[in-house]
Amino acid sequence: MSAATAEPPKTAPAAPAATDDSWSVERAHIDASARGPVLVFFFTALAWLLVSTFFGFVGSYKLQNPGFLADWPIYTYGRVVPAFHACFTYGWCSLAGMGVAIWLMARLCRTPIKFPGALIFGALFWNFGLALGVSGILLGQNTGLEHMALPRPAAWMMFIGYFFVGVTGAVLYKMRKSSVVFISVWYLLGAFFWFPWLFFTAHVLLGVPQLQGVMQNVVAAWFANGLNNYWFTPIGLAAAYYLIPKVINRPIHSYNLASIGFWSWAIFGGLTAMTKLSGGPVPAWLVSLSIAANIMLIIPLVTVGKNLFKTMEGNTHMIYYSPTVRFTFLGAIIFCIATALSLFTALRGPDSVTHFTLFGTATNEMLLYSFYSMVMFGAIYYITPRLVGCEWLSASLIRVHFLCAAYGGGLAVVVMLFSGIAAGMRALDPTAQASQLIYNTFAYLPGRTLALVLVTLGHTAFGLHFLLMLLRIGQPAGQATLFAPLGQEEDHH
Amino acid sequence: MSRSSYLFTGIFGSFALSCFALVLVPQMQIGGLTEHENADEGTRYPVVNTRQGREIYIREGCYYCHTQQIRDEQNGADIARGWGTRRTVARDYIFDDPPLLGSMRLGPDLANVGSKDWRNEEKDEQRKPAKRDRAWHLLHLYNPRVLIPNSPMPPYRYLFDEVKAGTAAKANVLPVIAKKKGHEVVPTAEAEQLVAYLLSLDRTEPLPEAGGTKPAASASAPAAAPAAPAKK
Numbered sequence: 001m002s003a004a005t006a007e008p009p010k011t012a013p014a015a016p017a018a019t020d021d022s023w024s025v026e027r028a029h030i031d032a033s034a035r036g037p038v039l040v041f042f043f044t045a046l047a048w049l050l051v052s053t054f055f056g057f058v059g060s061y062k063l064q065n066p067g068f069l070a071d072w073p074i075y076t077y078g079r080v081v082p083a084f085h086a087c088f089t090y091g092w093c094s095l096a097g098m099g100v101a102i103w104l105m106a107r108l109c110r111t112p113i114k115f116p117g118a119l120i121f122g123a124l125f126w127n128f129g130l131a132l133g134v135s136g137i138l139l140g141q142n143t144g145l146e147h148m149a150l151p152r153p154a155a156w157m158m159f160i161g162y163f164f165v166g167v168t169g170a171v172l173y174k175m176r177k178s179s180v181v182f183i184s185v186w187y188l189l190g191a192f193f194w195f196p197w198l199f200f201t202a203h204v205l206l207g208v209p210q211l212q213g214v215m216q217n218v219v220a221a222w223f224a225n226g227l228n229n230y231w232f233t234p235i236g237l238a239a240a241y242y243l244i245p246k247v248i249n250r251p252i253h254s255y256n257l258a259s260i261g262f263w264s265w266a267i268f269g270g271l272t273a274m275t276k277l278s279g280g281p282v283p284a285w286l287v288s289l290s291i292a293a294n295i296m297l298i299i300p301l302v303t304v305g306k307n308l309f310k311t312m313e314g315n316t317h318m319i320y321y322s323p324t325v326r327f328t329f330l331g332a333i334i335f336c337i338a339t340a341l342s343l344f345t346a347l348r349g350p351d352s353v354t355h356f357t358l359f360g361t362a363t364n365e366m367l368l369y370s371f372y373s374m375v376m377f378g379a380i381y382y383i384t385p386r387l388v389g390c391e392w393l394s395a396s397l398i399r400v401h402f403l404c405a406a407y408g409g410g411l412a413v414v415v416m417l418f419s420g421i422a423a424g425m426r427a428l429d430p431t432a433q434a435s436q437l438i439y440n441t442f443a444y445l446p447g448r449t450l451a452l453v454l455v456t457l458g459h460t461a462f463g464l465h466f467l468l469m470l471l472r473i474g475q476p477a478g479q480a481t482l483f484a485p486l487g488q489e490e491d492h493h
Numbered sequence: 494m495s496r497s498s499y500l501f502t503g504i505f506g507s508f509a510l511s512c513f514a515l516v517l518v519p520q521m522q523i524g525g526l527t528e529h530e531n532a533d534e535g536t537r538y539p540v541v542n543t544r545q546g547r548e549i550y551i552r553e554g555c556y557y558c559h560t561q562q563i564r565d566e567q568n569g570a571d572i573a574r575g576w577g578t579r580r581t582v583a584r585d586y587i588f589d590d591p592p593l594l595g596s597m598r599l600g601p602d603l604a605n606v607g608s609k610d611w612r613n614e615e616k617d618e619q620r621k622p623a624k625r626d627r628a629w630h631l632l633h634l635y636n637p638r639v640l641i642p643n644s645p646m647p648p649y650r651y652l653f654d655e656v657k658a659g660t661a662a663k664a665n666v667l668p669v670i671a672k673k674k675g676h677e678v679v680p681t682a683e684a685e686q687l688v689a690y691l692l693s694l695d696r697t698e699p700l701p702e703a704g705g706t707k708p709a710a711s712a713s714a715p716a717a718a719p720a721a722p723a724k725k
Contacts, residue, residue, distance in 0.1 A: 063599070066637075066647045077647050078554015102634055120635045145591045158535060173497075181496060190504050197508050205516070206591075213586035215524050217594050222515045230508070266503060279568035280594060286519055356598040381662045397636035414607030427598070430573030434601060434614040435641070441599060 026110060031111035034103050035387045037119030039470065041099025042380055044127050046463050048091020051134075053459050055084035057452045063445050074138040082149040083137045089227065090130050090150070090158065093368060095123070096376040097235040098165050101188050103383050104242055105169050108185050109176030113168060122164030129157030145206070145216060147224035152203065159199055166192050185259040187238035190266060194230035198223060214281050215452030218274070225273030228367060229265070236331065236372040237265075237304065239379045243328045244311055247382070248318050253310035261303035268296040273347040279355060294346035297339055305336040321482045323398045330406060331371045339364035353428065358441065359420025362413045370409045377405065377462070384466070385481075390474035392481040397465045400485060404458025412451035419444040514624040523583040538698040541588045546690025549683050550593065553649065561694070570642035573692055576602045577696065582703040585696045600646055608695040630688040631641025631680050635667055652684040 059080045062068050069075040106113055113119065133154030142149040150158075169192035174187065185349070202223035205211055211219060245252050252258060271293035279289040308329075312318075318325045342363045345354045354360065381398065385391045392398060423441040426432045468474060475481055528537045550556070563577035571577055581604055587590035601613045609624060624631075629640070635653055637644035653667070655676040667678040680688075 062647065063645050070648050071650055073553075073651050076553055076649070078557045079552075081557045082554060142551065143591070144551035144556070144593060146556065146594075146596055181500070186500060189500060193501075193504050194508055201516075210590060211520065212524055212526065213589055213592050214518055214594075216591040218519055219516060219590075220709065222511070226511070263503060263507075266507035267510065270507050271514060273511075273515055276596065277594075279564035279580075280562050281581045281585060281592075283519060283522055283583075286515070289514060331696060348567075354569070355564075356596065358597070360596070401495040422599075430570035430575075435643075438600075438643075438645060447569055478562055 015460075027107070030106050030112045031386050033114075033116055034106050036116045037113065037123060038099045038103045038383065039387055040120050040123045041095050041102070042384065043470065044123060044464065045092050045095035045099065046459075046466055048087050048095060048130070049459055050463055052084055052087035052092055053452070053456050055080050055087060057449070058457060059084055060445065060449045060452050063442060064449060073140065079138050079140065079142070082142050082146075083134050085147075086130065086134050086137060089124075089232075089368065090133075093232055093372060093376070095126065095190075096373075096380065097232060098123070098126075098162075099190060100239050100376060100379045100383065101235050102168060102172075103387075104184055104379075105172045105188050105192075105240060106378045108178070108182050108188075108242070109172045110178045111172050111175045114171065115168070118164045119168055122161045122168075125161030125164075126158045127458060129154045129159075129161060129163075132157065139182065145220045147227075148202065148206065148220045152207065155199075155203060157280040159196070159203070162196060162199070166196050168287065182242075183252065183255070183262065184238040184242045186262050187234040187241070188260075191231055191234040191238070194226065194234070198226040198230055202226075204224065206400055217277065217280075218282060218286075219448075222273045225276065226270070228364070229269035229272065232372045233265070233269070233335075234370060236375045238337070239375050240308060240328050240332050240335075241251045243324055243375075243378055243382055244308060244332070247322050247325050248312065248315040250311065250315070253307050253313075257303045257307040261300045261307065262294065264299040264303070267431070268293045269300070272342075272346070273350065276360075278346075278351050280350070291346050291348070294343050297343050298380050301336055301339045301343070305332070321484055322480070323392075323395075323483060324382040324480075326483070327374045327381065327405075331374035331378065334366060334370040334374065338363055338371055340367070353424035354420050355424070356427075357420035357424045358416040359424065362416035362420060363417070366413050370406075370413060373409075374405065375442075377401070380466070384469050385474070385477065388469050388472060390469070390472050390477050391479065392465060393468050393474045394465070395481055395483050397461050398481065401458045401462045401465070404454045404461070408451045408454030408458060410451075411454065415444045415447035415451065432446070501699070526584045526587050528587070529584060529698070531698075539585055539588055539696070542693045543686065543690050545683075546686040546693075547589075547593075549652075549687045550690055552580040555603075556595040557597060558595075558599040558646070559601065559603045560598050561602065562594045563593070563602065563604050563696070571602060574690070575610070577605045578610065579697070579699065579703045581696050582700060584700055584702065599625045603691065603694055604696050606694050607692040610697065627685075627688050627692065628690055631684060632667055632669070634684060634687065635669060635678065635680075639669065649684070652681055652687065653678050654681055655679075 011455055058075060059077060060067065062075075062080070066077075073079070102113070102119065129151075131149035136151040137149055144150065148155075151287045169188065173189055175184075202219050205219050206216060210216070218272045241252060241258065263304050272290050274282065274286045274290035275294060278291070280287075309332075312329060317327075319329055320326075340480060344350055345363065381392065419441055422444070423437060426437050498582075528539065531536055543658050559582075563571045563579065563581045565580035566572060572579070586594075605611050606625070613626075633640050633646075634649045636648040636650065637646040638648070655671045655673050656676050656679055658675050661679045663678055665679045667680070671678050
């Protein structure tokens with residue numbers, strides 16, 4: 001930790017060491033090298049986002065109306081739901097994350113990407129593997145292990161695809177020209193290494209020879225938690241730590257806080273997994289350990305939260321102008337709330353109510369959608385113009401996207417939180433009738449279907465807008481598309 | 494050490510710690526369990542459940558709505574409700590590959606759904622015989638709403654066939670109206686296997702590490718169960 005604080009950077013992220021002119025030439029060079037692969041990542045991520053939105057909607061609507069598409073085995077609830085998870089986490093979240101991470105890494109290390117072709121190859125491999133995997137699930141080939149439902153060959157294919165991404169990330173770091181290692185780079189480096197270790201270890205342990213019985217569930221819980229804490233969250237925080245200071249044009253509030261936040265997350269975030277199995281057929285100490293680790297998450301929660309808020313302090317008006325800041329800062333707020341909520345429900349009392357209910361789904365969706373995806377949206381709004389050479393066409397489309405994603409996502413989460421509490425309270429009463437339990441879970445669900453309609457609308461607007469950008473239909477380059485005209489310019493290019 | 498090697502060591506160390514504490518140590522503790530031998534009766538527990546039915550349960554993703562794990566009295570009302578006679582422990586699952594623990598209870602827990610004491614509701618519920626048999630489960634799978642009005646469980650009609658009336662054995666014909674005129678609904682082999690699997694689910698065997706009473710001694714309905722749900 002001392003090394004981390006040894007040379008606090010005095011400037012904003014990736015500040016040019018040389019004169020502005022040579023830096024902008026260098027920057028153009030880096031962006032040009034990243035253009036192909038990053039756009040492939042974004043494009044395929046968006047396609048998966050739309051597919052996952054479709055599956056999410058079908059899954060949600062089926063709970064209200066189980067007769068819907070009931071005679072199609074591939075659309076049965078127990079296949080659509082894992083298909084949704086796979087499309088969402090490995091399609092949208094991971095591909096968008098890899099695109100953002102690679103671009104950020106190149107920019108922050110001030111190094112062009114040597115072999116963009118390798119990245120594109122990796123992206124295609126990942127997509128191909130995932131498409132096979134999702135088809136496999138729909139055809140009934142899921143592994144039976146929640147959180148790791150993708151058929152194993154498909155998962156390995158994705159891993160091969162990732163290999164090219166991870167190696168590129170490591171090479172960019174190795175070749176870095178900037179002497180300052182900005183906090184975002186720590187998180188990115190963490191993500192680039194944690195993900196493959198996690199993936200490899202979990203899949204090897206579940207390969208041949210098999211682990212016995214419940215140990216498979218333990219590994220799957222460890223893996224699922226690792227995806228959130230060692231893959232998505234680090235990329236999300238890396239982007240937030242980069243975008244917020246960049247757009248409002250001031251350095252991060254405190255480097256010490258950033259460093260404490262990083263290390264405490266690295267250590268405790270890796271130990272929280274087993275609350276997924278609390279009360280389950282695993283040793284009690286294992287769950288207790290994870291509860292303790294969850295409580296310790298207060299440290300990264302407070303330090304990261306305080307740091308981002310303090311950085312924004314005095315600049316909150318930027319939320320009204322900059323799409324990037326609006327998405328990213330909302331994401332940062334939700335990160336704090338989601339972490340606080342999952343911390344609270346890790347405790348034994350709350351857990352005995354919320355375990356096995358939609359409450360857990362809600363906190364997970366909060367983390368992956370309302371935090372992580374919002375930050376990714378913000379990042380894509382920031383990065384894409386720098387790659388295609390024009391600015392977003394329409395502030396209104398961005399506004400529609402924001403409203404639908406923020407309120408749709410929020411509504412879905414709130415509905416599931418309430419459903420979870422209502423069902424969980426009922427379930428504690430052994431005399432409650434089975435029909436009441438069902439009622440308490442399902443009464444809220446039309447709200448979720450409505451939320452998903454909103455979200456679908458938002459994603460469609462976003463997808464359309466992105467297509468226009470690929471076709472170079474937009475505002476002239478230079479001045480970022482803002483929600484409202486701003487006295488001073490947004491920091492651009 | 495340079496700044497980079499600090500960073501790298503920390504990233505590796507935190508991962509190694511996570512892997513060690515959450516995977517390796519538990520593996521040493523519960524990774525090599527063996528069957529329980531009941532010396533009195535000369536039986537062994539657990540037994541291997543029917544594989545084919547289990548595979549269909551997996552294929553259709555039943556575990557996205559149903560758990561198969563019973564929590565003890567400190568964690569909710571599973572036992573008081575009648576879903577089990579004791580908590581489930583790692584040894585219950587040594588032959589399950591993988592165990593279908595589940596994490597969501599949109600429907601009831603099914604860890605013991607095949608045991609004769611399994612209860613999910615008050616005794617006098619007309620449409621649910623205390624002992625669900627093969628015929629009941631088949632009908633429920635074909636269309637849950639025939640038996641439980643407003644059930645959100647999906648119908649699995651595609652696990653059934655329609656054959657010309659009079660061609661199938663009487664015991665196989667479901668008491669529902671087929672879509673095609675002059676036809677009857679009969680289960681496919683897969684539906685039969687799935688039901689056989691459900692009926693084989695029974696984790697009431699007492700185990701030293703899990704406590705629990707002999708199944709025979711616990712045939713009480715939930716209404717008669719202690720009405721004091723554990724709050725902690």
